[in-house]
Amino acid sequence: MKEMDDMNYSSKQGESRLKAMLMVVVGGGIISLLLCWAITANFNRLHETALWFKSKAELKATAQRIGLEKIGNYQQAVEKELQTLDKKLDAFQPVGTYIIINTAGNDFILMQEGKAIREGMCSTGSYTVLKGNDKQQWTFKTPRGMFKILNKIKDPVWKKPDWAFVEEGMKVPSANHPSRYEYGVLGDYAMALGQGYLIHGTLYKRYLGMPVTHGCVRMGDEDLEAVFKALKIGSKVYIY
């Protein structure tokens, strides 16, 4: 009887030990994986921090390359090269008045000789993709980059492109159909940037500062007049 008790005892003890071990392995394994995940997620930061004991960079290699005895002459030569580079970079600066248009913030800055002379709100492309019923598609975004004022127009007339009809659920008329011409919707002035893009006025002044156009740049009346007067044909327009 006593022997059986002992056997029972040791088998139960073995069982409970196994259970405990299993719990330790599973529980510990989970904690271990969590720790590994934390290390992995913060790997770059940990790597960075571990660099603290490395010695800082020294100047000796630079001294050896240039030669200590030549360093004065070398400095002068580099300074001269910098002056030349500066002149080359200056050649890129626009002469006269130019305008910078920000499509992310829908604002503009009119510049003269590198200084801002007028700032204001405008509206640029809405980033709407209009899908026509006959697989045609138009993306209403303002192009970015450097442009030039190609033409200046007073009292512009809008010749509606195809998308203007498609957008309103209308049939697209022939190229020179009278229904294509709208008067007074572009404000008092317009400046052409090429490929059909214009800087012009708007009837929807409450939307200035918002991206709502079909790609053109819209301005309020006073800003438009000032910009029209300041910019000449050939003036640069930077859109970003």
Place this chain on the structure above:
Amino acid sequence: MNTNQFSNPEQTRANKPLNQTGQETSSGGASGMFSQLRNMKLLLAVVVFALPIALIVFSIIIPVVRYKPMPWSGIKQTETASASISLSSEQKAILKKVIELENEKAYRNNRLELANHDSIYLVLDLADRVVNLEIKGVTVRSNKIVDMVVSNRFGLISHESLLPWITEPFTLEHAISTIPKSPIVIKQAPKDTIEAAKTATTPEPPKVTAVYFTFYFDRNLVLEFEQKDAPNEEALDEIKAYRAQKKKENSKSLLRTLKSASEPDQPMTIKLIVNEADAKAIYRAVPTKTRLALKL
């Protein structure tokens, strides 16, 4: 039969064999339990810490010990300076000035090269703490850096290794962000004027966003941009998704480190804190393969 021996230590003690010195053997009793507990603790410690410690050793400690102070493995290792050169403080000052001039020269050369192209590009001047957008050599937006964190690696790498790294503009390889590059809205054309009138909507102000993005350039340069102000609650989901993506990038870095026999490139990271409007303007303006002129 005693079925409750575990809960009766006295009985357990009575049933246990004794060794020669009269002490209980390790198969049971208080000390047996204690040693069992100790073994379990040891096992737990091994299970919990073995893998993380191995991970730290193989992915961080060994690579850091082996770390060669180079910004990118594609750069030729410069000859190490002979230890015999000793520099006076005056010479050191001149050398620092020359280093500054050489960095400036590399930066201006890069700007000149980029100005000859039509694309919008980035110009990062760490010395003056500005990040600019330029088109054809003209600064169209100058963004003040409110705060920045530069990788410790910049301090460890000699000018001789950094100079060849910055002599050419960097090219953007990929980016992750909390905001879309172009906030495109797809609209199906209405069938007729009645449908057009029904679907007509008034434009709404842009959605509230939090602007966080990371640019991964070639030659190991990583630029992180974060908006200065605390993000709006509406944008928290985007931030979570962005951080998850960043963790993924971290995991990739770690796997690369574990896989490679020699120490792989670690990112040369610069974190820039800027205003939200500046960050948004930068992210939206630059092309997907934009280039960067960096001034250290």
